[in-house]
Structure formats: C-alpha cells, structure tokens
Amino acid sequence: MGAGAAERTHGSVQRIRTGGGVPLLEARHIVKRFGDNVANDDVSLRVMPGEIHALLGENGAGKSTLVKILYGALQPNAGEVLWKGQPVTIASPAAARALGIGMVFQHFSLFEALTVAENIALALPKGSDMKSLSARIETVSADYGLPLKATSRVADLSVGERQRVEIVRCLLQNPELIIMDEPTSVLTPQEADQLFVTLKRLADEGCAILYISHRLEEVRAICHHATIMRRAKVVAETDPTTETVGTLARLMVGSEIGEVTRSKGTPGAPRLILKALSLPATSAFGVPLHAIDLSVAGGEIVAIAGVAGNGQSELFDAISGEREAPQDGMVTIDGQPVGAHGVNVRRRLGAAFVPEERLGHGAVPGLKLSENVVLTRHGTGEGIASGGFTRFGLAGKIVEAVTHRFDVRKGPPDPEARSLSGGNLQKFVVGREVDRTPGVLVVAQPTWGVDAGAAAVIRQALVDLARAGSAVLVISQDLDEIFEVADRIAVISRGHLSAPKPAEAMSREEIGLLMAGGAEKTAGGAHAH
Amino acid sequence: MLEAIILTVITAATPLLLAAIGELVVERSGVLNLGVEGMMVMGAVAGFAITVSTGSPLLGIVAGLVAGLAVSLIFGFVTLTLVANQVASGLALTLFGLGLSGLLGEGFVGTPGIKLPSLSIPGLTDIPYVGRILFGQDILVYVSFALVLAVSWFLFRTRGGLVLRAVGDNHVSAHALGYKVIRVRYLAVMFGGACAGLGGAYLSIAYTPLWVENMTAGRGWIALALVVFSSWLPSRLVIGAYLFGAVTILQLHAQPLGLGVPSQFLSMLPYLATVVVLVAISGNRRATRFNTPACLGAPFVPDR
Numbered sequence: 027m028g029a030g031a032a033e034r035t036h037g038s039v040q041r042i043r044t045g046g047g048v049p050l051l052e053a054r055h056i057v058k059r060f061g062d063n064v065a066n067d068d069v070s071l072r073v074m075p076g077e078i079h080a081l082l083g084e085n086g087a088g089k090s091t092l093v094k095i096l097y098g099a100l101q102p103n104a105g106e107v108l109w110k111g112q113p114v115t116i117a118s119p120a121a122a123r124a125l126g127i128g129m130v131f132q133h134f135s136l137f138e139a140l141t142v143a144e145n146i147a148l149a150l151p152k153g154s155d156m157k158s159l160s161a162r163i164e165t166v167s168a169d170y171g172l173p174l175k176a177t178s179r180v181a182d183l184s185v186g187e188r189q190r191v192e193i194v195r196c197l198l199q200n201p202e203l204i205i206m207d208e209p210t211s212v213l214t215p216q217e218a219d220q221l222f223v224t225l226k227r228l229a230d231e232g233c234a235i236l237y238i239s240h241r242l243e244e245v246r247a248i249c250h251h252a253t254i255m256r257r258a259k260v261v262a263e264t265d266p267t268t269e270t271v272g273t274l275a276r277l278m279v280g281s282e283i284g285e286v287t288r289s290k291g292t293p294g295a296p297r298l299i300l301k302a303l304s305l306p307a308t309s310a311f312g313v314p315l316h317a318i319d320l321s322v323a324g325g326e327i328v329a330i331a332g333v334a335g336n337g338q339s340e341l342f343d344a345i346s347g348e349r350e351a352p353q354d355g356m357v358t359i360d361g362q363p364v365g366a367h368g369v370n371v372r373r374r375l376g377a378a379f380v381p382e383e384r385l386g387h388g389a390v391p392g393l394k395l396s397e398n399v400v401l402t403r404h405g406t407g408e409g410i411a412s413g414g415f416t417r418f419g420l421a422g423k424i425v426e427a428v429t430h431r432f433d434v435r436k437g438p439p440d441p442e443a444r445s446l447s448g449g450n451l452q453k454f455v456v457g458r459e460v461d462r463t464p465g466v467l468v469v470a471q472p473t474w475g476v477d478a479g480a481a482a483v484i485r486q487a488l489v490d491l492a493r494a495g496s497a498v499l500v501i502s503q504d505l506d507e508i509f510e511v512a513d514r515i516a517v518i519s520r521g522h523l524s525a526p527k528p529a530e531a532m533s534r535e536e537i538g539l540l541m542a543g544g545a546e547k548t549a550g551g552a553h554a555h
Numbered sequence: 556m557l558e559a560i561i562l563t564v565i566t567a568a569t570p571l572l573l574a575a576i577g578e579l580v581v582e583r584s585g586v587l588n589l590g591v592e593g594m595m596v597m598g599a600v601a602g603f604a605i606t607v608s609t610g611s612p613l614l615g616i617v618a619g620l621v622a623g624l625a626v627s628l629i630f631g632f633v634t635l636t637l638v639a640n641q642v643a644s645g646l647a648l649t650l651f652g653l654g655l656s657g658l659l660g661e662g663f664v665g666t667p668g669i670k671l672p673s674l675s676i677p678g679l680t681d682i683p684y685v686g687r688i689l690f691g692q693d694i695l696v697y698v699s700f701a702l703v704l705a706v707s708w709f710l711f712r713t714r715g716g717l718v719l720r721a722v723g724d725n726h727v728s729a730h731a732l733g734y735k736v737i738r739v740r741y742l743a744v745m746f747g748g749a750c751a752g753l754g755g756a757y758l759s760i761a762y763t764p765l766w767v768e769n770m771t772a773g774r775g776w777i778a779l780a781l782v783v784f785s786s787w788l789p790s791r792l793v794i795g796a797y798l799f800g801a802v803t804i805l806q807l808h809a810q811p812l813g814l815g816v817p818s819q820f821l822s823m824l825p826y827l828a829t830v831v832v833l834v835a836i837s838g839n840r841r842a843t844r845f846n847t848p849a850c851l852g853a854p855f856v857p858d859r
Binding site for chain 2: 098099118119120121123131135136137138139140144147148149152179181
C-alpha cells in the first residue's frame with residue numbers, strides 16, 4: 027500500500043470538491059532557477075475556492091520558492107499562472123494583493139518599531155486614514171478571535187500576537203487566497219488550535235488557503251487537499267484525510283523513512299558527570315539550576331525532557347562551559363573535573379556541543395561553512411589551527427564529509443551559513459560535531475524544524491555515535507524523539523532534574539507529571555522545599 | 556549684549572540644524588552617510604563661487620544645494636547601487652569633498668564675499684529686543700525651522716514618511732511588501748545631500764562671507780552626532796543644535812574674561828554639554844529603541 031501511494035503522480039488523483047469549477051489559482055509548469063540550482067522544475071498546482079490546500083515537502087524541496095512566485099516576490103523563468111482561469115503576470119507583491127492574494131510569512135515581515143496600525147497600513151492601498159483604520163483593525167481582529175490593539179508597538183508583542191497582526195493584515199485586504207508559510211512553527215499548541223478555528227472559518231466563508239507545513243498531523247487535521255513536492259518537483263496530489271502520517275511522510279521523502287535502528291547497548295564507564303550543579307539565574311527571566319546530578323556513560327543516550335524555559339538553556343550553557351560553574355567538581359568529563367573551565371578545555375577533552383539556536387549560536391550567519399568548522403575546532407588540537415595558522419583546506423574537507431554523510435543541500439560547495447535552509451543548517455551543525463566522533467556529545471533540540479527524513483538521519487547518527495562508545499546527552503521537547511533514541515530519560519522542571527530512569531520504564535503520563543513539577547520532588551531524591 | 560549673543564547663537568546653530576535634519580532623514584531610511592562634512596564643504600565652495608561670480612547670494616544658495624545633492628548621488632550610487640560599505644564610502648566622501656573643494660576654491664581664497672541679506676520688515680523688525688531676533692534673520696534661518704517642521708510632519712503624519720521609516724526598520728519586509736527600498740533610499744540620500752549643501756552654503760554666504768579651505772571645520776561631524784544623540788527625532792535636533800550653538804558662543808565670550816579655566820576646557824564645553832543634555836532627555840530606553848532605525852548602515856540586496 028505504501029508503494030501504491032508513492033506512485034500516485036500529479037494529476038492522477040483529482041479531488042472533486044466544488045463540482046469541477048474553475049480553480050481560483052492555477053500554476054502551470056513553473057520553472058525557477060537560481061544559477062545552476064533548479065528550485066522549481068515544471069511545478070503545477072491548482073487551488074480551488076474555499077479550499078485549505080496543503081503544500082508539503084522537505085526542507086529545500088522548493089515550496090517557499092513556489093509561493094514567492096505566486097505572491098510576486100520572485101519571477102519564474104518559465105510557466106504561467108492563472109487566476110480564476112485568466113492568465114496573469116504577478117509582477118510584485120502589490121500586484122498579488124490587488125488580485126486578492128495575501129501572505130503570512132514564516133519569518134514575519136513586520137516592522138518592530140512601528141505600531142500595529144502602521145504595519146497594517148503599509149500593506150493596504152493608499153488612502154485610508156489611521157483613525158478609521160485602527161477602528162477597523164480592532165473590529166476585524168476581535169471578530170475573528172484574534173484580538174489586537176491598534177496602537178501597540180510590534181516589538182512589545184508575543185510571537186503569537188505578531189502572527190495575528192500578519193493575519194489581520196491579510197484579512198483587511200479582503201483576500202480570496204491566503205498563503206501561509208509554516209504558520210504553526212512558532213506557536214504554542216493552544217495558539218495553534220486557535221489558528222485552526224480561524225482558518226476553518228475563513229474557508230467556510232469561501233477564502234482559499236494555501237498552507238505550507240511539514241507537520242503532517244495538522245495537515246491531516248485541517249487540509250482538504252495536498253500537493254506534495256520533492257526535490258523541486260511535484261510528486262503527488264492527494265486527499266490528506268485519507269492518508270496516514272506515515273504514508274504522507276513517505277510521499278514527501280520518496281522512500282520509506284528509515285526507522286531508527288537501535289541495538290541494546292551496554293553502558294560503559296561514566297564519561298559525563300554532573301554533581302550538585304547549582305547556578306543562580308542570570309536575569310529576571312532566567313531559571314536557576316538546583317543541585318543537578320546526572321551521569322552519562324559511554325555507549326548510552328540520556329535524554330532530558332521538559333517544557334521550554336525550565337532551565338534547558340541554562341543547563342546546556344553550564345555543561346558546554348559557556349557559563350562556568352563555581353567549582354571544578356560540578357562537571358566532570360572523562361574523569362577530568364572541568365566545571366570552572368571554559369569551552370575549549372572541555373572540547374579538548376573530547377566533548378562536543380550543539381546548541382538549540384543554530385543560526386547565531388551554532389553557526390555564524392555571515393561566515394562560510396568551512397569557517398564555521400574552524401570555530402568549533404580551533405582549540406581541540408586536531409591540527410586545524412596551529413601556530414597561529416588555520417588550515418582551511420582541512421576545514422573544507424570536513425565540510426565535504428559532513429555534506430556527504432548528512433545530505434546537506436546547498437548551492438555552492440562552501441556557502442555562507444545563512445544561505446542554508448533551517449533544516450539543512452541543522453544537519454550541518456549536528457554533523458560537524460558528530461564528525462569529530464566526540465567522547466561526550468551534548469545536543470539541544472537536535473531535530474528542531476527538520477523534516478522527517480533528515481530527522482531520522484540525525485537521530486540514527488546519534489544512536490550510532492553512542493553505540494560506538496560515546497556518551498550522548500539529548501535535551502529535547504519532542505517526546506517522540508526522546509522515546510526513539512533514549513536509553514534513559516530524565517525530566518527538567520524549573521531548574522530541577524529528576525533522577526533518570528530507563529526509557530522502557532517511563533510512560534508519557536509519568537513524564538507529563540514530572541514536567542508539571544514532579545521533577546522537583548524527585549530531583550536527586552534528596553532535597554525538599 | 557544679550558540680543559547680540561542670541562543673534563550669534565542663531566547663526567552658529569543654523570548650519571548644524573540644516574545639515575542634521577537632512578542626515579536625520581537619510582538615517583531614518585536606514586542609510587548611514589558619514590560624508591556630511593564633505594557634502595557641506597562642497598556646498599560652501601559652490602555657494603561662495605556662484606555668489607561671487609553672479610553677485611546673487613540666492614543663486615549661491617541654490618548652487619550650494621545642487622552641489623551637496625550632486626556629491627550625495629556619488630555616495631548613493633556607490634552604496635545603494637554597487638552595495639559598497641556605507642561607513643568606508645561615507646568617510647571617502649568626506650575626504651573627497653574636502654580635497655575637491657580646496658582645489659575648486661583655490662582662486663577664491665581672499666576674495667571678498669557677499670553676505671546674504673537679512674529680512675527687514677518695517678515695524679516688525681524694529682520692535683525692541685525681539686524684533687531683530689524674530690523678524691530680522693536671513694532666509695535660511697527660517698528655512699531651517701520650516702524644514703524641521705516639514706520633516707516632522709512628513710515622517711510621522713504621511714504615508715511617505717511611514718514607508719521611509721519602514722524601509723529603515725526592516726528593509727527585507729518592506730521589499731516583501733513591494734516597496735522600492737533602493738528608490739526610497741536614493742531619495743533620502745539626495746534630500747540629505749541637498750540639506751548638507753544648504754548648511755555649507757550658509758557658512759560661506761551668511762555666517763562668514765568668505766572662502767577658506769576646510770571652512771566647515773568639523774561641523775558635518777557635529778551634525779552627525781546630533782542626529783544620533785537626538786534619537787532621530789527632529790524636535791530634539793533643534794534643542795541639540797541650539798544648545799551646541801549657545802555653548803559655543805558663550806565659551807567664546809568667557810575665554811577673554813580670564814576665569815582661570817584653561818581655554819581648551821572651554822572649547823570642549825559645547826560638545827560635553829550637548830552630549831550630556833541629549834543623553835539625559837533620551838532616557839526613555841524603550842522609545843529610543845523604537846526610534847533607532849534597525850537597518851542603519853546595513854546593505855540591501857533584493858533576492859531575485
């Protein structure tokens with residue numbers, strides 16, 4: 027059945043929904059090239075009125091390029107776009123808005139220094155005065171359950187509120203089609219649920235939605251139709267409600283997603299030991315760490331679960347040495363107490379660290395990949411930097427090796443880090459550290475924003491590394507991921523870490539209870555409050 | 556005595572205000588043009604040359620404006636079209652302007668200039684004490700205040716100003732919404748050049764009607780600093796420019812009094828006072844953050 031689904035090609039599954047009417051938007055045989063890199067290769071797409079249409083694909087499959095073309099931000103090299111059956115040229119975003127196409131961007135296109143009303147005015151045609159516009163904003167936003175205050179500065183708004191501004195901005199243009207680029211990737215589950223209610227209402231009112239995502243569950247839950255892209259081509263069209271997450275993922279990746287294979291490891295000697303690691307909070311919003319005890323042995327993966335903002339980043343910084351602990355004995359790597367020493371000392375002992383934020387923390391946006399390799403290896407004594415000279419040739423070879431092993435998709439051989447898509451950069455920053463075969467690897471959110479295929483590759487690499495004798499510590503909010511890779515699981519809650527237990531002995535319910543504060547009581551089993 | 560001091564304060568502050576209000580608009584659009592000094596000095600030499608050769612200070616003013624604008628177009632072409640580094644290009648523009656103005660103005664050194672006439676309205680100008688201050692200035696003083704009001708109104712009350720601020724805050728988003736980032740910035744740079752040219756022309760036509768090489772003497776840099784310390788707000792620019800002018804004149808009057816304070820210390824006072832006062836009034840961190848153009852100095856290359 028899996029093979030059957032994968033063979034469905036463009037056009038063979040036609041969904042009859044509006045009695046075969048004229049598509050609202052149709053793209054025919056779109057081709058877009060960036061230099062030698064083909065981002066869209068003969069891509070066709072049909073969106074019917076009132077339909078929530080999913081555009082699925084892995085990172086770098088060409089989804090974003092396609093929607094930029096539909097929104098007029100890019101021009102195709104070949105192909106045509108039809109709006110309500112008429113061929114149109116969408117020369118600019120303004121032209122797209124004039125047709126009735128609105129867009130909510132993945133990385134918000136808001137102006138932080140301006141007010142909500144000013145932000146919205148910029149996207150509307152000239153002529154409406156601020157006062158009446160502000161009134162309209164507050165009415166429409168309240169009406170759709172997205173309350174906003176017109177005079178707020180965007181810089182003061184939460185991520186969810188900013189998305190509301192984008193959506194309300196679209197709505198005020200009376201659009202017939204709204205394009206949404208991964209709208210839930212930045213939302214809390216509650217905010218996402220609220221968004222789905224709004225989207226369903228819009229669709230009921232006749233507004234079509236082109237919904238880009240790689241969260242397959244939500245595509246199944248709210249979309250009527252899905253177009254699936256892989257490597258710049260449309261590979262399938264389907265009704266997502268009749269598919270399972272597994273079959274959708276298979277269509278996206280083009281092959282069976284490798285289940286992570288995991289043999290039972292035999293833990294060796296402890297390689298990373300945290301002993302009564304306590305650190306005060308650095309700011310009013312920080313979380314203090316309370317006497318954290320943890321030991322990770324060679325050959326095993328220990329995972330730390332927890333809701334974001336419960337001390338994960340503080341713990342990561344303390345283990346990596348970005349923030350030094352008061353006493354050496356608090357962190358021990360391969361028998362060496364290094365708690366009061368910096369990152370380089372710990373790296374030289376064979377430890378490697380992958381922080382949560384890949385662009386800016388894990389990699390310098392404006393530097394080439396090879397230069398980013400040098401940044402984490404200059405002090406490790408592996409010969410990449412010695413006597414004040416840097417061997418960029420060697421760094422380039424490492425980039426090649428990582429690219430090959432983790433299938434990092436990039437245009438030129440050694441581009442700037444910022445030019446990679448999020449998922450590909452994540453593969454690179456994880457690959458760069460795994461490539462060292464570190465004795466201790468600490469990785470935060472290893473597959474954040476990465477598509478299913480790439481996530482499987484990264485998780486398999488972590489498992490293989492551990493089985494080869496390294497100690498691996500994974501800090502993650504993704505329980506599926508934790509159960510997939512972890513041998514033992516601990517939970518962090520408000521800076522307390524629960525005593526780790528074997529994964530087989532842990533249930534989701536138990537983790538949920540620990541997340542909700544239970545970890546504070548079981549932490550270290552010793553101290554009470 | 557007081558009246559005389561106030562009159563000199565106004566003439567000291569006006570060139571700063573003219574150059575700074577232009578640079579404020581440039582920076583609000585996200586461009587950092589460090590070439591204000593160069594544009595000013597070009598305006599000064601062109602204004603002086605045309606005034607002397609035609610006998611008309613008004614034509615001289617126009618020439619100063621055009622000269623500043625022309626030099627700013629070089630900066631615009633290099634930084635906006637060729638996407639060169641704005642800091643380096645601005646510094647180069649200053650050096651270029653100082654050098655070229657020295658070359659062009661060589662024949663005018665020592666030539667007596669023609670002073671821009673002051674307004675004289677019978678009745679009003681003769682009012683004791685305030686008459687000359689309010690109604691007896693030259694036209695550029697009034698122009699400088701009109702510009703501040705116009706820029707204020709434009710930035711915060713018109714759609715064009717909103718677009719300009721948006722481009723300075725986030726050029727990627729402005730581009731995504733379909734605004735012409737480069738065109739907006741060219742217009743802002745040209746406005747800034749014209750204003751700096753006016754400020755320069757004021758020096759050689761109204762302030763001291765003569766030409767000496769390098770006669771701007773760092774005023775372009777002070778204008779630049781005023782823009783930053785005024786948190787990119789036109790009204791604070793007036794405070795800054797006049798405060799600077801006032802302390803400059805007062806310390807000049809204080810120097811011959813023999814107060815036992817080293818003259819170098821007194822020369823330093825205008826800078827110190829201006830910085831302290833402007834930092835004090837921009838104490839609201841949150842508002843300062845909103846008013847600082849986030850894209851200041853960042854190059855923009857559309858992805859297509």
